[in-house]
Amino acid sequence: MFRSIRLIGEANMGLRSLAFGMAVALAGLTALASPAAAQDPIRLGGEVQGWFQDGDAQLTSGEYVDVYVFEGRAGQQVTIQMSSEDVDSYVMIRGPSGFSEFNDDRDDGDVDSQLTVRLPANGQYRIQATTFAPGESGRYTLSLQEGAGPRISAQGGGRAQDGTVNAGQLSTSDDAISSGEYADSWSFIGTPGQTYVVRLNSAEFDPYLMVRGDGVEEDNDDDQTGRGSRNSRIEFVMPDAGEVSIITTSYEVGETGAYTLVLEEAGGTTALASTNGSTVRPGQAVTGTLEVGNDTLRSGEYMTVYTLNGQAGDHIELTLRSDQFDPYLFVQGPGDFAVANDDDDTGEDGVNSRLVLTLPASGEYQIVATSYAPGETGTYRLSVTNSDAGSVETAVSPRAGNSFADGVSLSGMLSASDEQLTTGEYADRYVISGQRGDRVALDLQSDAFDTYLFLRGPDDVSADNDDGPNGTNSRIDMTLPADGDYTVSVTSYGPGEVGPYSLTAGLSMGTPRQAGVQGGPRVFAIMVGISDYGGYSSDLAYTADDALKLAEDLRREGVLNPSSVVLTDADATVAGVRGAFAEVAAQAGPDDIFLFFFSGHGSQQSVAVSGNELDGLTETIVLRDGQITDTEMAELFASLDTRLSLIVLDSCFSGGFARNVVSRPGVIGLFSSEEDLTSQVAVKFQAGGYLSHFLRSGLTGDANYDGDDLITAGELTTYLRRQFAAEVMDVQTQTMDGQRSYQHLVVERGGVQVDDVVIRIGRG
Structure with a gap:
C-alpha cells in the first residue's frame, strides 16, 4: 500500500508568539527513545544486512531503527534501497542544513523502500532504516548507490506504458550490460498473443533496443524503414506470461543522453491523449503552468501539449525554462519522429531544456512541455525560434x-x-x-x-x-x-x-554601485536567538540554534566582522541587545553592512491609533526579560552610518516592524509574517523559523543566481520569496484572536535597489 504521508512521533508546529505561548515538542521526525541507535558506517556502492529485534533502539512512536552514516558531497545524487520479506520497510535520510527526505513504498503496492536524492551540501548524512508500523521485527537489506539507481523494481528504466511516450535518460550512473554500454530496463505487461511494436528514439546517441521474455529474444540496432534513421524498432508477440523486459541501450560503449520509448499495439498510433496547449509558431514565446488538474504522462508528470505546423527541412530551436521545476521537452511528429531533452545538470542553467532539430517531414508536430520528475508544478516559458534566423x-x-x-x-x-x-x-x-x-x-x-x-x-x-x-x-x-x-x-x-x-x-564589475563594494569581513552583525525563555515565556525549539548557525555560516564565508555579537537564551536580554547596538553599530562604517537578526517570540501591545500604527497595536520582539518595540528598534537603527542595513525578524507579527524601521534609505527589512499573523517553527528543517533557514542558505550562495559572488538585494529577496512559495505557502497561522490564515514573507526594501549588493561572498 502506498503511503504518501507518515508522521513519526508527532511534534507541535508551535506558534511563536508570547500571547499564545505554545511550546514546541522536541521529538520531531527523527527522535529516538532509549536506547540510542548506534551509527554504523555504510559506503557508496555498499550493502548491509540488518535485523530488527527486541532491545533495538526505537523511535518515539515505537518503530525499531538502525542508523547508518556516510560522507556526501554537494550535488551528489545517491539512491538508498531497503528491502525485506519480514517487515514493511521505511527509510529516511538526514543531513546538513536541515536536509530531510523519507520514503515508505518504492512503488504502489510495494512494501520495499527506495529513495533517490541529490545532496545539498558536503558533510555527514544519516540513513535511518526503520519500519512502517511499530514493533515490526525481522531481517532487511539496505544498499547505498551513487546515481539515480533503479527506477522500478531492481531494473532501471521503469514500467513502460502502452500507447504513450515514455521518456528516459542514459547516464553514467546507469548499470552497464556485459559489453559495456549503459542501459535501462523497462518492464511491460501486455495481452498474451497480441503483437506489439516498440520504438527507441534519440537525437543524442545511436539507440539499440532489446526485448526479453518467455520465448521472446529480439534485438535491433537501426530502424530499417527506408528513412536512414538510427532509431531502433522491434515488433514482437507477447508471450503467454504476458510480461517482457525492454532494454534501452546504445550502439557504442559510453553513449549517454535523453531518449523516448514508444510502445503500442501493432497498427496503433502514438498520438498523445490530448492537446491542452495551443498552436505555436517560430518566433513565438508562450507562458504556461504545470499544475494539479493538468493532463499527465503515465509516469505522473503534468504536461501541456502544443502544436507546431512545420515543413520538411525547417530548423527549429525549442527552449523550456522554469525557476520552479526541472523542465523536460519532447517532440513527436510524422513518421514516428520523436526526440526528447532534459539537459539536467549542464552548466549554470542546467535544469532548463533545449532542443535544436531539423524537421524530417512536413506536417503537424506535438511539443510536450513537462517536468523531469512526477508531480512537479510551476510556471514556465516555452520559446520557439527558427534557428536559421539571422544566420549571417x-x-x-x-x-x-x-x-x-x-x-x-x-x-x-x-x-x-x-x-x-x-x-x-x-x-x-x-x-x-x-x-x-x-x-x-x-x-x-x-x-x-x-x-x-x-x-x-x-x-x-x-x-x-x-x-x-x-x-x-x-x-x-x-x-x-x-x-x-x-x-x-x-x-x-x-x-x-x-x-x-x-x-x-x-x-x-556590474553597476557602478556594485563595483565599489568591498569584499571581506564587512558584515557587522547582532544575532539573537532564544529557545530557553527561563519562564518569561514558553520555550521554543531551534531558535537559539538559528543565531548560532547564521554566525557560523557567515564566519565560514569570510564576511562576518570579528566584532559581531551572538546573544542566545540567558544573554538575550533587553540590556544585552541595547549594549550590542552601542558596541557593534559604532564600529560599522559607510563601506559596511549592518545586520540585526532575531529568532524567537514576537508579540503586540495596544497603543493609540496613528499614522504608524493604523491598527492601534505596536509590535515587539520578546527577549529573555522584556520586550523591544518597533518604535524603539527604529531609534536603534537611526544611529547607524553604514552602506546598507538589514533587519531580519523571524517572529510572530514581525511584519509590523516594516513601517517604523524601514523608514530611511539604505535599510532592508525581512520579516517572517504579516503584522497581525503568527509565525511557525520550521520543524521540517530543524530550524526555529522558515526565514532563518532560508536566509542562511541564501546568504551563503544559494541566492547567487548569476554566479558573480555578489548577492544583491534583488537576488536575496527573490530567493526568499521563491523558497516561501515552495515550502511555506500551505503553512497555517492565525491572528491574536484566532482567525486563521497562512504565513507569508514580508519584504520591505525601502530605497534599496535590486542591484545593490548585500554581501560579496567567496572573496577575502
Missing part, C-alpha cells in the same frame, strides 16, 4: 579584439539587405569568446530604432534584453557559465526597423 555571422574586426577580456567596440547598420528573423526583424550576429566565471556587459545603442539584444552560448546559455536603463537601448550584464564562443545577435524590437547602432562588450 559578422566577424568582429581584429583591431577591436574578439573576446570579452579584450573588449569589443564597433559600429554597425541594420538594413534591408540583412537576414530577417521569421517575425520580420533584421539581424546582425557577432561571435565573441569568453571564459567561465567572467562577468560581462553588452550595451547596444541606437538613435534610429528600438534596440533588442540576444546572447547565445555554450551549455544552452541564453539571455536577452529589450530596454536597458535608457529606454530604447539594450544592456545585458551576466556571468558566463562556460568557456567558449558566444553569439551576440543585434536586432530591433519591431519588424523592419533599420539604422546605425553601436555595440560594446567587455568585462564588467
Whole structure:
C-alpha cells in the first residue's frame, strides 16, 4: 500500500508568539527513545544486512531503527534501497542544513523502500532504516548507490506504458550490460498473443533496443524503414506470461543522453491523449503552468501539449525554462519522429531544456512541455525560434579584439539587405569568446530604432534584453557559465526597423554601485536567538540554534566582522541587545553592512491609533526579560552610518516592524509574517523559523543566481520569496484572536535597489 504521508512521533508546529505561548515538542521526525541507535558506517556502492529485534533502539512512536552514516558531497545524487520479506520497510535520510527526505513504498503496492536524492551540501548524512508500523521485527537489506539507481523494481528504466511516450535518460550512473554500454530496463505487461511494436528514439546517441521474455529474444540496432534513421524498432508477440523486459541501450560503449520509448499495439498510433496547449509558431514565446488538474504522462508528470505546423527541412530551436521545476521537452511528429531533452545538470542553467532539430517531414508536430520528475508544478516559458534566423555571422574586426577580456567596440547598420528573423526583424550576429566565471556587459545603442539584444552560448546559455536603463537601448550584464564562443545577435524590437547602432562588450564589475563594494569581513552583525525563555515565556525549539548557525555560516564565508555579537537564551536580554547596538553599530562604517537578526517570540501591545500604527497595536520582539518595540528598534537603527542595513525578524507579527524601521534609505527589512499573523517553527528543517533557514542558505550562495559572488538585494529577496512559495505557502497561522490564515514573507526594501549588493561572498 502506498503511503504518501507518515508522521513519526508527532511534534507541535508551535506558534511563536508570547500571547499564545505554545511550546514546541522536541521529538520531531527523527527522535529516538532509549536506547540510542548506534551509527554504523555504510559506503557508496555498499550493502548491509540488518535485523530488527527486541532491545533495538526505537523511535518515539515505537518503530525499531538502525542508523547508518556516510560522507556526501554537494550535488551528489545517491539512491538508498531497503528491502525485506519480514517487515514493511521505511527509510529516511538526514543531513546538513536541515536536509530531510523519507520514503515508505518504492512503488504502489510495494512494501520495499527506495529513495533517490541529490545532496545539498558536503558533510555527514544519516540513513535511518526503520519500519512502517511499530514493533515490526525481522531481517532487511539496505544498499547505498551513487546515481539515480533503479527506477522500478531492481531494473532501471521503469514500467513502460502502452500507447504513450515514455521518456528516459542514459547516464553514467546507469548499470552497464556485459559489453559495456549503459542501459535501462523497462518492464511491460501486455495481452498474451497480441503483437506489439516498440520504438527507441534519440537525437543524442545511436539507440539499440532489446526485448526479453518467455520465448521472446529480439534485438535491433537501426530502424530499417527506408528513412536512414538510427532509431531502433522491434515488433514482437507477447508471450503467454504476458510480461517482457525492454532494454534501452546504445550502439557504442559510453553513449549517454535523453531518449523516448514508444510502445503500442501493432497498427496503433502514438498520438498523445490530448492537446491542452495551443498552436505555436517560430518566433513565438508562450507562458504556461504545470499544475494539479493538468493532463499527465503515465509516469505522473503534468504536461501541456502544443502544436507546431512545420515543413520538411525547417530548423527549429525549442527552449523550456522554469525557476520552479526541472523542465523536460519532447517532440513527436510524422513518421514516428520523436526526440526528447532534459539537459539536467549542464552548466549554470542546467535544469532548463533545449532542443535544436531539423524537421524530417512536413506536417503537424506535438511539443510536450513537462517536468523531469512526477508531480512537479510551476510556471514556465516555452520559446520557439527558427534557428536559421539571422544566420549571417559578422566577424568582429581584429583591431577591436574578439573576446570579452579584450573588449569589443564597433559600429554597425541594420538594413534591408540583412537576414530577417521569421517575425520580420533584421539581424546582425557577432561571435565573441569568453571564459567561465567572467562577468560581462553588452550595451547596444541606437538613435534610429528600438534596440533588442540576444546572447547565445555554450551549455544552452541564453539571455536577452529589450530596454536597458535608457529606454530604447539594450544592456545585458551576466556571468558566463562556460568557456567558449558566444553569439551576440543585434536586432530591433519591431519588424523592419533599420539604422546605425553601436555595440560594446567587455568585462564588467556590474553597476557602478556594485563595483565599489568591498569584499571581506564587512558584515557587522547582532544575532539573537532564544529557545530557553527561563519562564518569561514558553520555550521554543531551534531558535537559539538559528543565531548560532547564521554566525557560523557567515564566519565560514569570510564576511562576518570579528566584532559581531551572538546573544542566545540567558544573554538575550533587553540590556544585552541595547549594549550590542552601542558596541557593534559604532564600529560599522559607510563601506559596511549592518545586520540585526532575531529568532524567537514576537508579540503586540495596544497603543493609540496613528499614522504608524493604523491598527492601534505596536509590535515587539520578546527577549529573555522584556520586550523591544518597533518604535524603539527604529531609534536603534537611526544611529547607524553604514552602506546598507538589514533587519531580519523571524517572529510572530514581525511584519509590523516594516513601517517604523524601514523608514530611511539604505535599510532592508525581512520579516517572517504579516503584522497581525503568527509565525511557525520550521520543524521540517530543524530550524526555529522558515526565514532563518532560508536566509542562511541564501546568504551563503544559494541566492547567487548569476554566479558573480555578489548577492544583491534583488537576488536575496527573490530567493526568499521563491523558497516561501515552495515550502511555506500551505503553512497555517492565525491572528491574536484566532482567525486563521497562512504565513507569508514580508519584504520591505525601502530605497534599496535590486542591484545593490548585500554581501560579496567567496572573496577575502
